[in-house]
Amino acid sequence: MEIASIIDQELAPPHGNRKGLSYGQLAVLFLTYVVSQSDHRLCAVEPWVEKHRQTLEIATGWNIGAKDATDDRLADLLSIIGASEEERRDRIALSLTFKRRKQQQTKNWSKRYSRRAGVEGTISQGVRALGLRNSRYVGLDKVH
Numbered sequence: 307m308e309i310a311s312i313i314d315q316e317l318a319p320p321h322g323n324r325k326g327l328s329y330g331q332l333a334v335l336f337l338t339y340v341v342s343q344s345d346h347r348l349c350a351v352e353p354w355v356e357k358h359r360q361t362l363e364i365a366t367g368w369n370i371g372a373k374d375a376t377d378d379r380l381a382d383l384l385s386i387i388g389a390s391e392e393e394r395r396d397r398i399a400l401s402l403t404f405k406r407r408k409q410q411q412t413k414n415w416s417k418r419y420s421r422r423a424g425v426e427g428t429i430s431q432g433v434r435a436l437g438l439r440n441s442r443y444v445g446l447d448k449v450h
Contacts (some may be wrong), residue, residue, distance in 0.1 A: 310331045310333070311330060313328075318401060320382070324379065331368055332379060332383050339351050352375050355370060355374070
């Protein structure tokens, strides 16, 4: 039925620090647990998944890690599913910010940024020291 992929299309991917199952896959595991055990407690899912890991991996084709079904991951999933559209956008923005900050720690990004910082520094000196902001092409009005 591809329930996992449908859920994944609707929800943003998990936070960058979260490795393993997607939210859709985690939702399928949780629903499987609830239906088979008639229990909706989050804290009981992790030991159940650990006990049935081999069967679940064969049935789904997923590689299920030891910490993929922890109660905090399930709580994140349920809070996102129950969140408003605005709250979901905020989570996506936070996730993108995290990814950008991680990129900023690479040598390639530092090398590219140093070039940009040099250009911005030169422009800034021209504006402050030489008054370039007030210069304009002959015949054109000032833009700001």
